[in-house]
Amino acid sequence: MQAENLFSPDYATARQRFCDAAEELGWKLESFPREGSGPNDELLLTDAASCPVEDRAKVLVITSGIHGVEGFFGSAVQLALLRQWKQHGNPAVKCLFLHGLNPYGFAWRRRFDENNVDLNRNFLLPGEVFDGAPPTYARLDSFLNPQRPPSRWDPFLAKATWLITRYGITALRQAIASGQYDFPKGVFFGGHQPSTLQPLLEQNVPTWLAGSQKVVHLDFHTGLGPKGTHKLLIDYSLSDWQRDCLTNWFGLESFEESQSSGIAYEARGGFGRWCVEKNFAPMYLYACAEFGTYGPVTVLKGLRRENQAHHWGKPNNPATRSAKEHLHELFCPHDSKWRSRVIRDSCELVNQAVAGLTAEA
Numbered sequence: 205m206q207a208e209n210l211f212s213p214d215y216a217t218a219r220q221r222f223c224d225a226a227e228e229l230g231w232k233l234e235s236f237p238r239e240g241s242g243p244n245d246e247l248l249l250t251d252a253a254s255c256p257v258e259d260r261a262k263v264l265v266i267t268s269g270i271h272g273v274e275g276f277f278g279s280a281v282q283l284a285l286l287r288q289w290k291q292h293g294n295p296a297v298k299c300l301f302l303h304g305l306n307p308y309g310f311a312w313r314r315r316f317d318e319n320n321v322d323l324n325r326n327f328l329l330p331g332e333v334f335d336g337a338p339p340t341y342a343r344l345d346s347f348l349n350p351q352r353p354p355s356r357w358d359p360f361l362a363k364a365t366w367l368i369t370r371y372g373i374t375a376l377r378q379a380i381a382s383g384q385y386d387f388p389k390g391v392f393f394g395g396h397q398p399s400t401l402q403p404l405l406e407q408n409v410p411t412w413l414a415g416s417q418k419v420v421h422l423d424f425h426t427g428l429g430p431k432g433t434h435k436l437l438i439d440y441s442l443s444d445w446q447r448d449c450l451t452n453w454f455g456l457e458s459f460e461e462s463q464s465s466g467i468a469y470e471a472r473g474g475f476g477r478w479c480v481e482k483n484f485a486p487m488y489l490y491a492c493a494e495f496g497t498y499g500p501v502t503v504l505k506g507l508r509r510e511n512q513a514h515h516w517g518k519p520n521n522p523a524t525r526s527a528k529e530h531l532h533e534l535f536c537p538h539d540s541k542w543r544s545r546v547i548r549d550s551c552e553l554v555n556q557a558v559a560g561l562t563a564e565a
């Protein structure tokens with residue numbers, strides 16, 4: 205399988221290929237219209253595909269695109285899996301694939317949704333409030349979120365270097381990327397209320413997972429960690445059985461809990477923690493499968509510039525287009541070696557999960 209052929213040039217193509225591949229496998233497809241429209245007036249939908257199997261006790265859930273532009277990668281992974289199973293037959297467990305969780309961000313090539321919400325900061329639990337920002341974020345607002353179109357002359361790197369010297373990269377990353385609820389046009393904004401994705405999931409996941417006992421959910425992301433490598437990131441407290449599954453199926457080095465001092469940071473409103481807290485199944489294991497692309501300063505620079513262009517630039521202006529094209533590259537590099545490696549490793553992760561699920565009595 206040529207990895208290169210799995211990556212689509214735009215959201216509409218990716219979605220069509222996903223739906224076609226799922227139907228060719230005989231999977232049930234459901235499509236959910238979402239808010240807004242794409243840059244070419246295309247409809248925006250989240251698609252759910254599930255394979256029909258008798259035994260519903262064990263379920264593999266694969267989701268992608270909650271961070272919009274990362275859907276280029278996630279969609280390619282889902283297509284690779286569907287094609288793999290077309291060749292070798294459906295896996296022995298029930299599968300549920302959700303494609304384009306944030307179709308607006310996918311179509312417009314941005315991380316955030318139609319309300320500028322970072323959906324992976326939006327899943328607050330009951331009792332948590334959509335309010336507040338880390339004090340350092342508030343101090344850096346004018347640097348992170350300039351209220352003007354991007355300009356050729358932008359002393360980003362000089363300022364970033366100075367900030368890293370002052371605060372340290374770990375503290376700075378935590379302050380900037382952990383989520384904020386006070387700057388609606390800023391980067392990493394978690395929203396002022398639950399997004400429309402939440403009721404969509406609340407209404408449908410119980411039906412999709414009806415009769416399930418044990419669910420393994422891999423949510424595919426890019427943009428953190430060394431280029432081409434991957435980690436399973438966990439944003440909730442693992443129980444013993446969850447830790448055992450991760451260790452036995454993927455290896456001790458394969459995963460990282462957000463409290464540890466590795467590539468991750470502690471974020472508010474994470475999707476995984478919410479899925480686990482919802483008790484959609486008696487046993488629910490979630491992991492964010494995170495694949496590295498570019499370094500953190502380069503990624504932040506690109507996110508900041510795209511956000512600036514999206515809010516303050518003209519939609520078809522060359523500077524706006526180039527900021528979005530660059531973000532696409534940052535979260536889904538065109539380098540064919542990177543593409544082959546991440547597809548190979550993603551399929552391996554999923555095959556390990558299927559093997560782990562089916563091996564247990």
Ligand SMILES: [Zn+2]
Nearest residue numbers: 271274425426
């Ligand atoms: Zn992501």
